[in-house]
Each structure stands twice: as structure tokens, then as C-alpha cells.
Amino acid sequence: MIVSILIIPILLIIALILAIIKKKDAFSAFCSGSLEGLKLCKEIIPSVIAMICAVVILKSSGLIEDIGKVIGKAFTNSDFITNIVPMAFFRPISGNASLAILNSVCKTGPDSLECITASLIQGSTDTTFYVIALYFSSIKITKWRHTLKAALFADFIGIALAIIFALVIFN
Amino acid sequence: MGKIWAFLIVIASSYALIMGRSEQLLDGILSIPNEAFSFLIIVLSSTIFWTGFMYIFKEVGIIDFISLAIKPIFKLIMPNLKDQEAINYLAMNITANMFGLGFAATPSGLKGIKRLKEISTMPEGVASDEMITFLVLNTAGVTLLPTTVISIRKSYGSKTPTDFVLYAIISTLAACVFGLLADKLLRRPYREKS
Numbered sequence: 001m002i003v004s005i006l007i008i009p010i011l012l013i014i015a016l017i018l019a020i021i022k023k024k025d026a027f028s029a030f031c032s033g034s035l036e037g038l039k040l041c042k043e044i045i046p047s048v049i050a051m052i053c054a055v056v057i058l059k060s061s062g063l064i065e066d067i068g069k070v071i072g073k074a075f076t077n078s079d080f081i082t083n084i085v086p087m088a089f090f091r092p093i094s095g096n097a098s099l100a101i102l103n104s105v106c107k108t109g110p111d112s113l114e115c116i117t118a119s120l121i122q123g124s125t126d127t128t129f130y131v132i133a134l135y136f137s138s139i140k141i142t143k144w145r146h147t148l149k150a151a152l153f154a155d156f157i158g159i160a161l162a163i164i165f166a167l168v169i170f171n
Numbered sequence: 172m173g174k175i176w177a178f179l180i181v182i183a184s185s186y187a188l189i190m191g192r193s194e195q196l197l198d199g200i201l202s203i204p205n206e207a208f209s210f211l212i213i214v215l216s217s218t219i220f221w222t223g224f225m226y227i228f229k230e231v232g233i234i235d236f237i238s239l240a241i242k243p244i245f246k247l248i249m250p251n252l253k254d255q256e257a258i259n260y261l262a263m264n265i266t267a268n269m270f271g272l273g274f275a276a277t278p279s280g281l282k283g284i285k286r287l288k289e290i291s292t293m294p295e296g297v298a299s300d301e302m303i304t305f306l307v308l309n310t311a312g313v314t315l316l317p318t319t320v321i322s323i324r325k326s327y328g329s330k331t332p333t334d335f336v337l338y339a340i341i342s343t344l345a346a347c348v349f350g351l352l353a354d355k356l357l358r359r360p361y362r363e364k365s
Contacts, residue, residue, distance in 0.1 A: 007316070007336065012224070018231035026227045033226020037219040040273070048214065049207045054179050056206055060199025061187035092310075093175065103210050103323055110329035119320045123339030125346050126268075126312025135306055136298065138281050139288040143297040146357035147306055154311040154350025161342040169338065 048096045055100040058086075083114040084163065087121050092128040092155045116170045120162035125155045217322030225270045238266040248308070248351055252301050257286040261305055269315050280309065297361055307354045311347040315340065 019026035058064055064086055083105045090097040102122050106115040128151045136144060187196040228234055242262050245252065252258060260283030267276035284302055291299040317339055324332040 029230035037222030158346030
């Protein structure tokens with residue numbers, strides 16, 4: 001627990017001490033980085049809004065809830081299943097979609113088991129389909145061979161471990 | 172993604188109408204701008220802040236240093252890759268990703284994979300072993316600090332918004348290792364199908 005509290009302040013101190021020693025301007029580095037962040041935001045905002053649109057409609061239609069109820073009959077903790085299944089499903093497909101789901105899960109209880117699990121899933125892997133498509137299309141590769149299988153297996157391990165950690169350590 | 176998106180919305184909306192939940196559906200649709208606004212405030216300000224924060228690391232040379240330090244790992248997982256230029260780009264890409272600097276990572280990643288194509292012995296349009304290993308490593312997404320998630324939890328009043336970070340790092344490292352193992356096990360010499 002202590003590690004998780006100290007990690008951010010320590011990183012900040014190390015970076016700034018190095019900046020002072022090496023006589024680098026940390027302030028203007030921060031500002032130019034922020035500007036890059038702002039440019040990045042400009043690119044992702046439209047797709048983030050589109051994803052929120054899909055998640056909100058999916059939620060208000062009650063579809064996920066009903067599917068969760070059906071699955072939940074087989075398991076005891078149906079709330080958990082309802083929230084985590086969409087998260088695990090969308091994580092490899094779209095980072096923005098899974099982030100939008102995480103947002104709706106964490107809204108009601110930022111320290112709940114569901115929110116912690118969703119956070120772990122989000123942090124455990126990256127958007128597989130998008131990254132592979134981006135890189136391969138940039139060099140016109142059409143035969144992916146076993147790329148997708150290996151990458152999805154990695155996602156599966158990451159997500160499974162995330163759920164196990166959540167249930168064992170935070171439950 | 173475009174197809175999945177449209178498909179999801181059509182299915183969910185029709186389901187709501189069939190089940191007689193038209194009011195909830197309309198309510199949901201009309202609340203989208205509001206939801207989007209409050210969500211974007213968190214995502215935007217956290218992205219802007221954290222890229223600024225991480226840029227200090229770049230400026231003082233920590234990222235270059237780590238990218239130098241992980242090069243031996245590339246020798247281990249891609250023993251056949253001798254090209255120094257490609258290794259430099261790939262190491263830079265993975266390191267920038269570790270620090271959540273996606274925008275700084277993508278250009279070096281694209282240059283790296285382009286270089287891999289130049290030295291690839293595969294037929295045109297076929298992925299080489301190195302390309303696959305690199306993408307598995309990249310999509311396993313080793314991130315040291317999931318900053319956006321931390322910001323979202325903090326904004327909803329979490330008392331311990333960083334408590335999951337350590338376990339997220341372990342999960343992502345495990346995903347990475349198992350992904351590389353799967354890559355090794357699934358690898359077969361490529362044969363052109365006639």
C-alpha cells in the first residue's frame with residue numbers, strides 16, 4: 001500500500017532534482033508537454049464522445065443488465081458480472097470504450113470492488129486491435145500470421161490476472 | 172470499430188424499444204452531452220497535466236536512459252534482430268509507452284516497424300517474426316502509471332485512487348511475458364499458400 005502512495009511524489013522529486021542538477025528547464029518542459037497533451041486531446045475527443053454515446057445507450061436500454069441477470073443466475077455476484085464483462089470485452093477493442101465503461105462503473109463507487117477491478121483491467125493491457133491495425137497498415141502488411149492470437153492471449157492473461165487480484169486482494 | 176459501434180447502438184436501441192423502455196432510452200440519449208462533458212473534463216485535464224509531468228522525465232533524459240537499459244531485453248526476445256537502428260526505435264517506443272507518452276511513442280514505433288520491413292526477408296505483405304514480437308510487446312501495454320484511471324477515480328472521491336497501480340503493473344508484466352511465450356510457441360516458418 002505504501003508503494004502506491006509514494007510512487008507519484010517520488011517520481012516527481014527524482015525528475016525535478018535531475019532537472020536542477022542537469023540545469024534543464026523543468027517548467028518549460030512541463031508546458032511543452034502539456035501542449036502536446038492538448039493536441040492529443042483534440043484528436044481523441046470525437047471518438048471519446050462517440051464511445052460515451054454507445055455506452056450510455058447500452059446502459060439505458062437495460063440490455064447489459066438483462067444479460068448480466070441471465071449470466072448472474074449461474075453466479076452469485078451478478079452486480080460484479082454485469083459491470084466487469086463489458087469492460088473485459090471492450091478493453092482489447094477500444095481504449096476509449098473501456099474508459100467510458102470504467103467511468104460509468106466508478107461513478108457510483110470509486111472504491112468499490114467493481115471500480116477497482118475495472119481499473120485493473122484498464123491498466124493491465126492496451127488496445128490490441130487498434131495498435132496492430134495501425135502499425136501493419138502503415139507498412140502495408142496484410143498477412144498478420146499469429147500476431148492477433150499471441151496478442152489476444154496476452155490480453156486474456158492480463159485481464160484474468162486483473163480480476164484475480166481484485167477478487168483476492170481487494171475483496 | 173465503426174461497424175461494431177453502429178451495431179451496438181442499433182441493437183441496444185431496438186432492444187429498449189421492444190422492451191417498452193422508450194422513456195429511459197430517450198432520457199439516456201439526451202443525457203449524452205452532459206455525460207460527455209463531465210467525462211471529458213476529467214480526461215482532458217488529466218491528459219494535459221500528466222503529459223506535462225512526463226515531459227519533464229523526457230527532458231532530463233530518464234526516458235532515454237531507460238530505453239538504453241531495456242535494449243539488452245530486445246537482444247533476448249529478438250535474437251535475430253541485429254539492426255541497431257530498428258532496436259533504437261523499438262526501445263524508444265516501448266519506453267515512451269511505459270511513461271504513458273503515447274503520442275511520443277507512436278512516431279518512433281512507426282519508424283521502427285518501417286525499418287523492420289526494410290530488413291525483412293519475408294515476401295511482400297507478410298509480417299516478419301520481429302514485427303509480431305514487437306506488436307505483442309506493444310499491445311500488452313506495459314504502463315507504469317495508469318494516470319487517466321487514477322484521475323477518474325480521484326474525481327469521484329476515491330480515498331485510495333492509486334491502490335490498484337502495483338497490481339496493474341504485475342498484471343501487465345505477466346501479460347507481456349505470456350504474450351511473448353505465446354508468440355514463441357505459435358511461431359511457424361512462413362510458407363506461401365499456393
